[in-house]
């Protein structure tokens with residue numbers, strides 16, 4: 001290693017260490033320097049002029065007049081690239097190993113080859129099937145309150161509903177909840193109340209449980225309620241800790257908020273100062289910056305060339321870190337770009353490396369268009385490894401139904417964190433018919449089914465997803481959510497009938513069907 005390389009390694013590992021919470025483990029493995037030689041001859045990004053790609057129009061939605069963000073404005077047909085790259089998809093040819101139970105993380109973040117004794121557990125109390133828990137922890141970053149809502153047409157979602165959503169998620173054991181954005185409220189009206197929402201949220205430490213582990217998922221063996229109302233008692237807790245590798249830091253609550261630029265960060269700082277002056281505690285300990293892997297999407301999303309965004313971020317990240325915020329980096333369009341077609345993995349790594357160098361503690365790779373498949377994700381993954389970084393975070397959109405397959409295919413390679421959205425809320429405004437993010441309920445079900453641990457109570461999560469989609473009058477896009485909810489309703493009906501609360505042959509409350517369930521009875525076999 002030459003001197004420069006040593007410095008680079010030092011910087012990256014320092015970034016990794018200093019930005020992690022104490023005794024953090026694999027949670028933060030994304031930025032960890034692994035093997036392979038570092039290629040630090042970064043490609044410079046094409047210097048592009050700020051071309052007027054975007055037409056901003058004032059629209060009327062539900063009687064409200066609004067000027068949409070360029071992020072959500074469709075490009076004019078004449079401005080789209082002419083190539084067939086828009087529709088070209090990566091071919092999937094690989095055969096993927098099933099998730100390996102051999103990768104078990106220690107609390108220091110390293111992997112342990114020892115197999116833990118398999119432990120049978122229920123996935124949901126509505127299901128009869130069990131799975132063998134193998135113990136590796138996967139962190140879920142829940143993005144429904146931000147990414148899920150930001151694109152919703154119609155009147156702004158009430159701040160009170162967002163607050164309740166966060167409360168419910170915390171109660172279900174979710175600990176990383178992206179809650180809002182300090183972006184321009186006139187462009188992203190659904191995020192305009194972020195500074196109102198933050199002070200109403202529970203304190204960052206208020207939800208921590210004793211002994212520093214997440215609330216026990218119902219998928220674990222049921223244990224009697226303890227005196228303090230917790231579902232588990234000390235001895236069963238020890239059993240869980242002994243048999244499940246959950247890092248103690250997994251219980252820490254984080255409310256990441258997006259800050260696109262210095263103005264956004266300053267708005268957060270001002271809000272925090274006011275809150276502190278009123279005797280309040282820390283509103284959040286995490287901010288997130290976002291960059292696109294492609295030039296065209298940068299123009300659309302950040303309203304500026306990629307080179308300009310990248311050069312504007314170091315002071316933002318430095319200032320945030322100097323105030324004690326950890327900084328997450330998002331890279332969008334890591335598989336394809338709605339304007340320029342397939343994204344070269346090299347470009348993804350270039351941007352990601354720059355963000356790490358600037359001080360981001362981890363990078364979330366976003367498949368914004370949802371066109372990813374296991375093979376294309378593996379290409380990105382291999383490039384990461386080749387460049388000596390472990391990108392173990394992904395955010396998949398489920399537009400083409402391959403998000404879960406992609407996630408499953410990455411698990412054996414050490415995937416440690418997944419961004420997902422309750423009820424699949426969200427969507428890509430550029431792909432006609434695009435659905436949202438991969439639903440958290442589906443991810444949690446899959447992980448638990450395969451023996452991974454998330455610390456999340458699937459039944460409570462499903463209840464929250466159902467409540468959210470009903471409240472928003474949207475169809476619940478989580479198949480798992482719909483199926484478990486249908487079973488629960490069916491069970492409750494039978495119980496009420498056998499208890500004599502409802503005469504046989506009658507439905508509870510006239511109908512057990514709500515908006516999130518519409519059209520689901522056949523599919524769920526109920």
Ligand SMILES: CC(C)(COP(=O)([O-])OP(=O)([O-])OC[C@H]1O[C@@H](n2cnc3c(N)ncnc32)[C@H](O)[C@@H]1OP(=O)([O-])[O-])[C@@H](O)C(=O)NCCC(=O)NCCSC(=O)C[C@@](C)(O)CC(=O)[O-]
Pocket residue numbers: 069071147150181182183184185187188258260261263264265267290301302303330331332333366367368395
């Ligand atoms: C990025 C900006 C803010 C630049 O906005 P801009 O207009 O280009 O900024 P500007 O520097 O030219 O300033 C113009 C005016 O905006 C104000 N301004 C400037 N910055 C801010 C701010 N932060 N908050 C409030 N106001 C701001 C600024 O003060 C000024 O006000 P004036 O002096 O004219 O009165 C704008 O383009 C914007 O808000 N865009 C929205 C971007 C967005 O939210 N996109 C969605 C999130 S990213 C995403 O969803 C992808 C991801 C992360 O999920 C990963 C994936 O899955 O792909």
